[in-house]
Amino acid sequence: LSILLIALFMLGCEDFLTRNPLDTISDTPEFWNNEDNLRTYTVGLYDQYFEGWRSGWSRTDWFAETNIADWNDDNAQRAATFFTKVTPATDATNWNFVNLRRVNILVDRAQKSGLPDEAKNHWVGIGRFLRALEYFKLVSKYGDVPWFDAPIESTDMEMLYKERQPRATVMDFVAEDLEFACNNIRLSDGAAGLTINRDVALAYTSRVMLFEGTWQKYMENNTANATKYLNIAKDAASKIISDGKYSLIKDYKSLTTSISLKGNPEIILYREYEESILMHSLMAFQNTEFQGSSPSRSLIDTYLSKNGLPIGQEENDQFKGDKWFYDEIADRDPRLYAIIDTTGLRLEGIATVYAVSGYYANRFVNETLIDKPGGKSSTNITDAPVMKLNEVLMNYIEAAAELSTMGAYTLKQSDFDITINTLRDRTSTSMPHVMLAGNNLSVGGTIVNDPLRDADVPSIIWEIRRERRTELAYEGIRFNDIRRWGKLDYADMILNPRLNMGAWLDKPRYVTWYNENKKPSIPLTLEDLDGILLDRAGNEGYIKPIQDPSFMRTYSEKDYLYPIPADQITLYKTKDVTLTQNPGWN
Numbered sequence: 001l002s003i004l005l006i007a008l009f010m011l012g013c014e015d016f017l018t019r020n021p022l023d024t025i026s027d028t029p030e031f032w033n034n035e036d037n038l039r040t041y042t043v044g045l046y047d048q049y050f051e052g053w054r055s056g057w058s059r060t061d062w063f064a065e066t067n068i069a070d071w072n073d074d075n076a077q078r079a080a081t082f083f084t085k086v087t088p089a090t091d092a093t094n095w096n097f098v099n100l101r102r103v104n105i106l107v108d109r110a111q112k113s114g115l116p117d118e119a120k121n122h123w124v125g126i127g128r129f130l131r132a133l134e135y136f137k138l139v140s141k142y143g144d145v146p147w148f149d150a151p152i153e154s155t156d157m158e159m160l161y162k163e164r165q166p167r168a169t170v171m172d173f174v175a176e177d178l179e180f181a182c183n184n185i186r187l188s189d190g191a192a193g194l195t196i197n198r199d200v201a202l203a204y205t206s207r208v209m210l211f212e213g214t215w216q217k218y219m220e221n222n223t224a225n226a227t228k229y230l231n232i233a234k235d236a237a238s239k240i241i242s243d244g245k246y247s248l249i250k251d252y253k254s255l256t257t258s259i260s261l262k263g264n265p266e267i268i269l270y271r272e273y274e275e276s277i278l279m280h281s282l283m284a285f286q287n288t289e290f291q292g293s294s295p296s297r298s299l300i301d302t303y304l305s306k307n308g309l310p311i312g313q314e315e316n317d318q319f320k321g322d323k324w325f326y327d328e329i330a331d332r333d334p335r336l337y338a339i340i341d342t343t344g345l346r347l348e349g350i351a352t353v354y355a356v357s358g359y360y361a362n363r364f365v366n367e368t369l370i371d372k373p374g375g376k377s378s379t380n381i382t383d384a385p386v387m388k389l390n391e392v393l394m395n396y397i398e399a400a401a402e403l404s405t406m407g408a409y410t411l412k413q414s415d416f417d418i419t420i421n422t423l424r425d426r427t428s429t430s431m432p433h434v435m436l437a438g439n440n441l442s443v444g445g446t447i448v449n450d451p452l453r454d455a456d457v458p459s460i461i462w463e464i465r466r467e468r469r470t471e472l473a474y475e476g477i478r479f480n481d482i483r484r485w486g487k488l489d490y491a492d493m494i495l496n497p498r499l500n501m502g503a504w505l506d507k508p509r510y511v512t513w514y515n516e517n518k519k520p521s522i523p524l525t526l527e528d529l530d531g532i533l534l535d536r537a538g539n540e541g542y543i544k545p546i547q548d549p550s551f552m553r554t555y556s557e558k559d560y561l562y563p564i565p566a567d568q569i570t571l572y573k574t575k576d577v578t579l580t581q582n583p584g585w586n
């Protein structure tokens with residue numbers, strides 16, 4: 001009887017059951033003539049370009065424990081994350097053209113669709129925008145790469161083994177794609193903040209072109225290309241700023257700790273997380289786990305005093321020194337308080353959840369979720385800000401300042417007022433304004449003059465880079481920043497000793513303080529701190545996580561670009577085509 005009933009049901013539903021599934025892509029004209037289908041196809045690419053905080057236990061590039069997060073000067077480390085040492089036999093993660101084919105299919109099919117021109121151009125614009133982002137990833141890693149603007153078939157051997165094209169040629173194509181996207185993508189197409197719109201394209205244009213413009217200036221010494229790309233970056237950022245659709249929120253830290261970013265006026269694009277549906281673990285890494293990578297002396301020293309002056313500047317009488325944690329963090333830029341635990345140092349052997357540098361990072365910790373499932377394990381539910389107004393402001397002022405050094409733009413006070421000074425007016429930040437004073441910036445009538453500034457970096461550029469670092473700390477962009485500035489030496493632990501230094505620890509004073517304030521049942525002793533190694537003999541000094549120089553990360557010029565995988569070079573040879581290797585790699 002059961003078999004008969006099933007048979008009758010199957011026969012009665014034959015027409016319904018043979019329809020194409022709604023979640024399956026059918027490569028037919030009918031499929032691509034439907035905007036809902038195009039939208040579904042595009043959303044399937046979102047997690048490749050707007051990954052936010054990824055999902056589950058997967059590590060994000062925000063904060064620590066990935067190459068991108070740690071190949072810079074923000075974190076001291078117990079075990080250094082080394083740059084790639086030898087050419088990999090294969091590297092399907094980085095040298096990969098799968099997503100490029102996917103976006104080229106979108107561009108091709110949308111262009112050939114029977115949609116009205118406005119809709120067609122919108123979807124072609126989406127595809128070209130994503131293609132620009134894919135090539136940005138490839139070029140930023142490898143430099144010269146083959147350019148493909150159409151889906152390649154497996155039988156097209158000539159195109160499959162296309163040689164690398166010059167970086168600038170490819171980036172000119174990228175600039176064309178971004179221009180088309182910014183001119184044709186709709187102002188709105190779906191839920192605000194969750195879908196690609198024109199503002200998303202403009203914001204990413206400012207990021208991509210700022211990277212390439214400064215790379216061309218510092219790494220290629222090509223002023224013409226630098227000027228071209230930096231102008232594109234500045235104009236794209238200027239369009240968002242002048243439109244006035246976005247504004248800074250009062251609380252800086254809430255950008256990275258909010259359970260929901262829906263309707264947040266500073267957010268241009270975000271990734272939404274929901275209990276039992278999509279969750280992450282970033283907050284857990286700063287809430288329940290010890291930090292083998294934690295804020296370095298280099299990062300902490302970047303934050304200004306509350307008076308707007310560098311902590312080492314002679315005129316700064318507000319800084320109390322760094323020989324005691326509570327003195328060190330007193331009267332500092334409040335953004336420092338948003339990235340570290342200000343209740344005290346978290347020392348190994350003393351705190352269960354400790355940090356190798358003593359400074360415990362907590363920029364992603366929502367205090368209301370600390371003891372709840374939404375803040376522990378891999379069930380974190382805070383939303384991820386993917387693109388924000390504050391980055392666009394920093395992209396604008398940096399592009400403008402770089403152009404001014406090449407005689408292609410004249411900086412004005414208003415440039416700083418709409419960017420850095422606007423950021424400093426944020427209620428939770430409330431820092432003094434910078435004023436343009438010739439080739440310098442001043443605060444409260446005092447010229448800002450950081451004794452740590454590199455001699456080859458103009459004062460204004462230095463301060464803009466500082467503001468960028470503090471405003472966008474732990475957002476996964478520092479590695480690309482120091483690369484495009486030609487400053488990868490900042491990530492070298494030998495050349496930059498402050499990278500392998502944490503807090504100053506006066507062990508006897510700390511023991512006395514701890515016993516008086518924490519009142520442990522078993523008093524703390526000096527011997528309890530023996531495991532914490534310092535940068536000098538005795539019981540006082542900066543915490544130095546790595547003592548053996550051979551365990552420290554160093555860099556060489558070849559590290560600015562990734563190596564082409566060996567198997568790809570060999571594969572090309574089988575077709576009598578040469579795939580050139582990047583400089584310095586065998």
